[in-house]
Structures are given as C-alpha cells and as structure tokens.
Amino acid sequence: MAIDTDNLEQRCPRLGNRVTFQYCLDYGSDGRLPCWKVIDCWWEIFDILTYLKDNFSEEDVKALETARPKSKITSLVELIEQAKKRSTK
Numbered sequence: 001m002a003i004d005t006d007n008l009e010q011r012c013p014r015l016g017n018r019v020t021f022q023y024c025l026d027y028g029s030d031g032r033l034p035c036w037k038v039i040d041c042w043w044e045i046f047d048i049l050t051y052l053k054d055n056f057s058e059e060d061v062k063a064l065e066t067a068r069p070k071s072k073i074t075s076l077v078e079l080i081e082q083a084k085k086r087s088t089k
C-alpha cells in the first residue's frame with residue numbers, strides 16, 4: 001500500500017516545531033533538492049529512499065545519501081534565507 005505523503009508531519013529537529021513532509025521537500029539549501037536531513041528524518045516513517053529514487057535523479061539521491069551536517073552558522077544562514085523566501089511567497 002502506498003503511503004499518502006501529502007498528510008505526513010513530524011517534529012523537525014532543526015526548527016523545533018512540526019513540519020509537513022512537503023516542507024522538507026521544498027526547503028533544501030539549494031531550492032531544488034529536499035532538506036539534506038530528509039533521509040535521516042523520515043526513514044522510520046516510510047520508505048523515503050524509494051520515494052526519492054522515484055522522484056529524483058540517481059545523482060540527486062546519491063547527494064542526499066552522502067549529505068553531511070553543516071556548521072551551525074551555515075545552517076542558521078540557510079534557515080534565515082528559507083524564512084525570507086517563505087515571507088515573499
């Protein structure tokens with residue numbers, strides 16, 4: 001049975017509040033890929049790897065699989081930029 005990804009939500013360890021799966025897809029650092037923690041955050045809830053393989057290129061999935069934590073400063077700058085983007089939509 002396929003999971004309904006439109007209604008998935010969980011607590012984001014970076015933001016400290018609940019976010020939808022769609023949020024994780026939309027707010028990666030480059031504006032194209034999902035958040036770099038998407039596999040780490042969702043693997044216990046559903047088959048995120050298969051979802052990514054079905055929706056992104058092999059190269060993109062590899063980049064997400066090998067993504068490493070960024071410094072706190074880099075993460076903060078990214079979060080501020082994402083918040084700015086959201087406020088202008």
Ligand code: SF4
Pocket residue numbers: 010011012013014015019023024035036037038039041
């Ligand atoms: S994937 Fe990123 S935005 Fe989504 S819950 Fe995890 S840390 Fe938060």
